[in-house]
Amino acid sequence: MVNFLDLYKINHRFDKEIKQIFNDVLQSGWYILGKQCGNFEKKFAQYCGVKHCIGVANGLDALRLIIKAYEFCKDDEIIVPANTYIASILAITDNHCKPIFIEPDINTYNINPNLIEQKITSKTKAIMVVHLYGQVCNMDAIQNIAKKYNLKIIEDCAQAHGAIYKNKKVGNLGDAAGFSFYPGKNLGALGDGGCICTNDDILATKIRALSNYGSLKKYENAYQGLNSRLDEIQAGILNIKLQYLNEDNNKRKNIAKYYLENIKNENIILPHNQFDHVWHLFVIRTKFRNNLQKYLNEKNIQTIIHYPIPPHKQECYKEFNDLSLPTTEKIHNEVLSLPISPVMTQDEIEKIVTVLNDWKIDCNIIKQKMDGI
Numbered sequence: 521m522v523n524f525l526d527l528y529k530i531n532h533r534f535d536k537e538i539k540q541i542f543n544d545v546l547q548s549g550w551y552i553l554g555k556q557c558g559n560f561e562k563k564f565a566q567y568c569g570v571k572h573c574i575g576v577a578n579g580l581d582a583l584r585l586i587i588k589a590y591e592f593c594k595d596d597e598i599i600v601p602a603n604t605y606i607a608s609i610l611a612i613t614d615n616h617c618k619p620i621f622i623e624p625d626i627n628t629y630n631i632n633p634n635l636i637e638q639k640i641t642s643k644t645k646a647i648m649v650v651h652l653y654g655q656v657c658n659m660d661a662i663q664n665i666a667k668k669y670n671l672k673i674i675e676d677c678a679q680a681h682g683a684i685y686k687n688k689k690v691g692n693l694g695d696a697a698g699f700s701f702y703p704g705k706n707l708g709a710l711g712d713g714g715c716i717c718t719n720d721d722i723l724a725t726k727i728r729a730l731s732n733y734g735s736l737k738k739y740e741n742a743y744q745g746l747n748s749r750l751d752e753i754q755a756g757i758l759n760i761k762l763q764y765l766n767e768d769n770n771k772r773k774n775i776a777k778y779y780l781e782n783i784k785n786e787n788i789i790l791p792h793n794q795f796d797h798v799w800h801l802f803v804i805r806t807k808f809r810n811n812l813q814k815y816l817n818e819k820n821i822q823t824i825i826h827y828p829i830p831p832h833k834q835e836c837y838k839e840f841n842d843l844s845l846p847t848t849e850k851i852h853n854e855v856l857s858l859p860i861s862p863v864m865t866q867d868e869i870e871k872i873v874t875v876l877n878d879w880k881i882d883c884n885i886i887k888q889k890m891d892g893i
C-alpha cells in the first residue's frame with residue numbers, strides 16, 4: 521500500500537532528537553511558555569523574515585486571534601477564497617464578521633484577484649488570502665487592491681510554510697499571518713500547534729496578550745482573551761524539524777516535478793505551477809474523480825479529496841448554502857490529492873505514475889456522465 525501520508529516515517533527520521541527534547545522538557549520542570557517556545561518563536565520569525573512570531577495552540581486559533589486583535593465590528597466583511605479549508609471561514613465567523621466568498625482562479629486554485637474589487641463595500645476590512653495546497657497567491661495584485669481600499673491582508677499560511685514570493689517568505693506578505701503545525705502540514709508537530717507572524721509591534725503585543733487570557737502582566741487582564749499557547753514539547757519538536765523544512769520542501773518539489781513531467785493521461789488535469797509552490801498537496805482534477813479514486817484504491821494507492829464539500833455548502837453555514845459559486849463547486853467535485861511527502865520512495869512515485877498513465881475510462885461511464893447520471 522502506498523499511504524497518502526506516512527507520519528510515522530516522517531517523524532522517525534528525528535527519533536533521537538525528539539526523545540532528547542522530551543527528556544529536556546521533562547527535566548526542566550517548566551511546561552508552558554518557556555525556553556523552547558521562546559526559542560522557536562525567534563527561529564521561526566527569522567526564517568520567515570518577520571519581526572514577531574507568537575506561538576499559539578493551533579492554526580485556527582492563529583487566524584481567530586489575528587481577527588480578534590483587529591477588533592472589527594459585527595458584520596464587518598472579510599474577503600476570502602470560497603474554496604479554502606473550513607478553518608479560514610470559522611476564524612471569520614467566530615469573530616462575528618462576514619466572509620465574502622471569492623471564486624478561485626481555475627488554474628492556481630487560489631483567490632482570483634480580478635473578482636475582488638467588485639465585492640468591496642464600506643464594510644470591507646480585510647482580505648484573507650490562503651496559499652492553498654502550498655502555492656503562493658498572486659500577491660502583487662492583492663497588495664494593490666488592499667492599498668487602494670485601505671484593507672488589511674491576513675495570510676492563511678497553514679499549507680505553505682517556506683513558500684517564497686519575490687524574495688519574501690509567506691508570513692511576510694501581508695499585515696499578519698497564521699500558521700498551523702498540525703502533524704500533516706509541511707512543518708508539523710506531534711500534536712496541535714500554530715503561530716502568528718507579523719511586523720506590526722502593537723498587533724504582536726496585543727495578540728500575545730490575547731493568547732494568554734488577555735494578560736500582559738500576570739493576573740492583570742487588559743483584554744478578554746483566550747487560552748491558546750504553544751506547548752513546550754511541541755515547540756521543541758518544531759525547533760528540530762524547522763532545520764529540515766527547506767530540505768523537505770525541496771523533496772516535495774522534486775516529486776511534483778516528476779509527477780508533472782511523467783503523468784500523461786488525457787482525463788487528468790495536472791496542477792499549474794505559476795507561483796512558488798511547496799506542494800503541501802499535489803492536487804489533480806478529473807471529471808471522473810470517484811472512479812479514479814476507486815481505481816487507485818484497488819491498485820493500493822491511497823488518495824484524499826481536499827475537500828469534498830466547500831464551506832458555503834456545509835450544514836453549519838445554512839445562511840450561505842444558496843450562494844452560487846460554480847468554479848468552487850466544480851473544483852470540489854473534481855479534485856483528488858495524490859501522495860506527496862519527503863519520505864516517499866522513488867519506487868512509490870514511479871508506481872503512482874505508471875498506474876495513472878494506465879488508467880482508462882470505461883465508455884459507459886463517459887456516456888453516463890454526459891447524460892448527467
Ligand SMILES: *Cc1c(COP(=O)(O)O)cnc(C)c1O
Pocket residue numbers: 578579580581604605607608650676678679699700701702712713714
Ligand atoms: C490546517 C489548516 C488550518 C487550520 O489549522 P489547525 O492547526 O488544524 O487548526 C487553517 N487553514 C488551512 C488552509 C489549513 O489547511
